[in-house]
Amino acid sequence: MSSTSNPRRLRWRVVDIVVAAVLGVAIGFVFFGWNFAGNSLGGLLKTFYPPLKGLVGGVWLLGGILGGLVIRKPGAAIFVEMVAALVSTLLGSQWGLTVLISGFLQGFGAELVFLLFFYRVWKLPVAMLAGVVAAGFEWVFELIAWYAGWVWPHKLVLGGTLMVSGAVLAGLLGWLIVRGLARTGALDRFESGREVRQLV
């Protein structure tokens, strides 16, 4: 593909900025909804075994994964996740401003993985790995912020559940969403969209 050797490959175009922002806002609404739905589901799981609540955490990592997979430019993962976190905070969230910290760390985690592959590989395993690493950063933050008092086995299981959730609910789900979007032609101006639709 000619674009891989193109020096402008990693530069943001206007359409990248606009779509990233729109994506961020849309995901912000998803976060807002999940703050209730996911959180009550997590509460339910918690009654069986507290660390299980990590299983719902993946949805909150979607912004970074989707941002990276759609835009494919440096910073997209952090940007989209941050916008989403900000929007969900403005809409009102039970965790207040700490959401912004989470948002940054989660986006950063995903970004790190995409960087690791030089913003060249966007396959499913990479997406899932990005979900796992994002979950890892979130885990560390939650250990410090919320669960400092937990016993270590609980802490470790929480890390495991968060990462599984990150791999599935952020990585796999995000990858599927991008493919679905691409099928509609909505992403035709992005490499991510054209890859799925093939040339005509």
Added chain:
Amino acid sequence: MSGRIVAEDWGWRHASRRAWAVRHLNFVIEPGERVLLLGASGAGKSTLLAGLAGVLGDGDEGEESGSLLIDGLVPRDLRGHAALVMQDPESQIVLARIGDEVAFGCENMCVPVEEIWPRVEQGLSSVGLALPLGHPSDHLSGGQQQRLVLAGALAMGADLLLLDEPTANLDPAGVHQVRTSIGQLLQERSNCHTTAQSGPCDYAQGDGAREYVQRYDPPRHSAQPQPRDSAQHPPRNPAQHLPRHSAQPSPRHSAQHPPRNPARPLPRHSAQPSPRHSAQPSPCHSARQSQNPETTPTPTQPCSSHTLIVVEHRCDVWADLVDRVLVLGAEGLIADGTPHEVFTSRGDELAAMGVWVPPRTTTVNSGPCDSAQGDGTGQCTQRDGTGECAQRDGTGECAQHCDPPPTHGSVGTAPTDPPASGLSARHSPRLSVAHHQSRHSAQPLPCHSAQPLPCHSARQSQNPETTPTPNEPCSSDNPILSTQDLTIGYGTKAVATNLFIDIPQGKSTIITGPNGSGKTTLALTLAGLLPPLSGKVIASDNLAGSSLPHPHTWSSKELLTRIGTVFQSPEHQFVAGTVFDEIAIGLKARGEKRGREPLSRRAHDPKENIEEKVNSLLDEFHLTHLGRANPFTLSGGEKRRLSVATVLAANPQVIILDEPTFGQDYLTWQAMVSMVESLRDQGTTIISVTHDQAYLDTLGDHHINLGER
């Protein structure tokens, strides 16, 4: 920087396409040339203009081959050198009020503040847009949008004027006015004097407004700042808000002019002075000179050669303004020369490829293009200026002039028009057949309009059993839609009042009128998409079935099989991800509805295979190769054909077409007209809004002129 444009084996492939939009282009356009760019729909004309304006994007958007340079520079790095009027004017309007919109280009060209508003006013008046500066830019008709964008481009005073079908949506008076203004502009520019050159503008100067003379002051010769390397401070190109590229080579490449394409004859520029390589005039200043033609000392040599490149399928408008014609083909240029050379020596070949080649019987006076000659319909061979038959016999017919359709070949033209007889046999037979049918079913020809015809003959032959009585009153007595004291408009603002209109059933009605006279509003109101402000739209019982007889009260499901609408702006009706699906949607929806409409002729359709039907429509409309493309990525003409095809596919009883033929080349125009004709012959009522005289001549069974009321 009056740019010399050099294309060397240039090509562009849009990232989502396998095929190159344009390829193997080799040409040189000297500053000051006026070029008409022709080519079939989809040949890549708009792509080339976008390339020249530097808005094609980079590796993310597509793949480039060869080089396209202006004064040795990549157009992308040369902001503000070109004023581009895009094919879809709506996509180019950014600001809320029309005055600001026109000023925006000037601001980005760093025109001094006090000069901007005079320019804005002049720009608006030169395109005939007589609206207050504060008029909201989203309350404009299609033609008014086009005028607004043109005004902005003219006011900018850029060196390179790139116009993509700038008159496609204009009424005839507007076409004339725009053409004249552009002619004048080019004239003024090429007459101005060289001594008054200034340094390139930059943003700092824009603020120091006192430095600049007022509009009608004599030009100043000395107090201008020293020329600076303009490439270091390129004004922003308003068409593109991308981050600026910093490391740019100097624009002064005097020694770097690549050789001209040897194949190209030099009709008139052999004595052209070579482009200036010192002290490039700033875009700001050169335009200002043109503001003072009367005070300018005697012109000695062109001070700033303004280049015009215009794309227009109907070239008659531009014929005497351009001095060169380039024709794009699939693999590079297929013709290049003066209009006369190109049209006389290559006409047949070009017509076969879909270029709207004008008849070449007239010569010097009217230029090679003369619209009054060929109507492109193959119906009446001679018409007078009004589009009527020149002679009629006692019955009002003009029989001897309506030659029977040829058995092969030429559909579409007068015998005095050789290119048409060279039309490929591939397309003609089908078209001939369509004309045959219409003749034998006694459908009204345009020249028959004076004589009432027996009604329903076509419908009877199609489905005898569904027509209640063969001797039904004539359709004009039995309109399928009519209006009573109708006032149309948006919100509370009336656009037209006291309309009493009858739309005859099973015929083709054409609505014409000046830009902004309410044609589209009327069409939308008839279509049931806009409620009348007062008065009524009344549908016949036949059409309304069991619902109320007022289209705007119908649900969209009900509308689907009753009235289909093709909007002026094709994008407004695209809903699917591919061209194929877009057409299939109408067919599927229609399939669901089938059988529920008692009088519908659809009940008698053979059980059809949607895929087959879509493919045949794609074929009719020359879109087969784009079946899997995203509708939004089509060229202007392709989008138009797709939007017409989608509505034809749904086959409602009434079809409303708003500017159905804009952007069409000769072949696709014929295909579209013959489709519409054959639908009409099957009993569909067609209502079209158009400025296209040839279309009116062919399909104007009934004519409503909103302007004359």
